[in-house]
């Protein structure tokens with residue numbers, strides 16, 4: 641990454657901001673005022689921060705910047721979801737998605753540029769890995785999503801399920817989650833913030849030691865090591881037994897459900913025998929399964945989505961077996977809303 645100067649103030653928590661501003665003679669309350677302008681009012685232009693002295697505003701302008709990311713494209717789906725493509729200061733592209741539902745406005749944020757893990761069904765996996773995002777770049781995605789819908793209409797839920805594997809950029813993801821959670825930041829409750837993983841067990845173990853009550857989602861999508869090894873190569877390093885033990889420990893330690901995402905792939909993982917195995921695997925883990933119809937997003941893919949009948953049969957079997965299960969309606973199909981797809985579509989044009 642290019643060395644960018646001046647440094648940015650976005651993404652710093654209160655303590656970091658106080659320290660950073662101290663050489664300008666700024667006091668603790670100035671840091672709080674600046675954070676309120678950023679994360680409560682959606683203002684990142686120092687000259688509009690009218691409760692700061694003119695002198696401090698000028699000093700801030702001279703010494704710092706606030707924009708981590710620049711909005712490049714926005715797409716709106718017929719179903720109300722919105723996807724944005726953002727450009728980093730070093731010219732890379734990140735995507736973030738806003739998904740409205742009856743009671744929630746959920747932001748799906750990216751944590752890495754590209755991804756090393758190469759899951760077979762994922763557009764991001766085909767791009768390779770460029771670099772980790774900083775905490776500021778992760779949090780600034782939320783700032784931009786909030787900007788496009790207006791700050792009076794607040795985003796209620798966060799999922800770290802965009803481009804990248806959050807647990808392989810653990811520190812920056814956690815810093816961003818804490819900023820989003822903090823009163824001085826976006827003030828979104830920890831129980832409304834979900835950190836997902838494709839199965840990085842050391843990340844799950846770290847997350848269970850954290851004091852916050854962030855939620856854990858695991859992208860599972862297979863019920864045997866043989867199939868999971870093929871579609872999610874991370875399984876070779878952290879096979880199902882190890883992963884599910886970590887999930888059980890997380891749930892016990894935190895007293896929380898673990899969410900399992902299961903992408904239904906025709907003829908690969910959508911048989912009733914898979915449903916039976918899945919219910920056995922999740923026995924003794926307080927869990928909820930989200931079935932996700934596969935969305936190839938118009939790109940060439942070795943996989944197909946399961947038919948609605950197969951999805952229904954899979955759902956019913958799990959339900960009969962006592963598994964808490966929902967089928968997630970795949971939103972934003974017309975705007976390439978699955979992870980990495982808009983970036984892939986734009987960069988391949």
Ligand code: SF4
Pocket residue numbers: 754755756757758759762763764765766802803804805838979
């Ligand atoms: S699904 Fe997630 S972990 Fe797997 S390749 Fe895509 S971004 Fe990486």
